[in-house]
Amino acid sequence: MALRYIFLAVFLTVVTGAILWKFGGTNDPGFADANDPELVALGSSIYGAHCAACHGADLKGQPDWHKRGPDGKLPAPPHDETGHTWHHSDAQNFKVTKLGTEALAPPGYKSDMKGFDDILSDREIWAALAYIKSRWPAKIRDRHDSMNAQKQ
Secondary structure: OOOHHHHHHHHHHHHHHHHHHHHHOOOOOOHHHHHOOOHHHHHHHHHHHHHHHOOOOOOOOOOOOOOOOOOOOOOOHHHHHHHHHHHHOOOHHHHHHHHHHHHHOOOOOOOOEEOOOOOHHHHHHHHHHHHHOOOOHHHHHHHHHHHHHHOO
């Protein structure tokens, strides 16, 4: 009998959480869901307004992105399959976007990649990342999804 009540309590908690996530709160997906057309559409707009100036409207990044400039900084990398974005988990990409590279790098590391925590909501950051991911070839997305699953 007690097991039945425990099961019911767990079930109601899960259902309530799902309802709140879908219809209330921040509607934060918690990951870059490239299969969510609404999130990807929002991400396209966010990317165009906040990311494309450095990373390119075509996600190709800046020329010679892997070579440090005279200021010691690396140019903005591509976010397409030729870059390294897909080598990082959704959580890592989210942290870099939210906090900026310097906040996560060793002391003294310099980067032009600022954090967007005071500009974009968490949902908008996830949306931009979902848009980026939606542009990758299926093979790269599959590899990234596998890596994400291992990091959890």
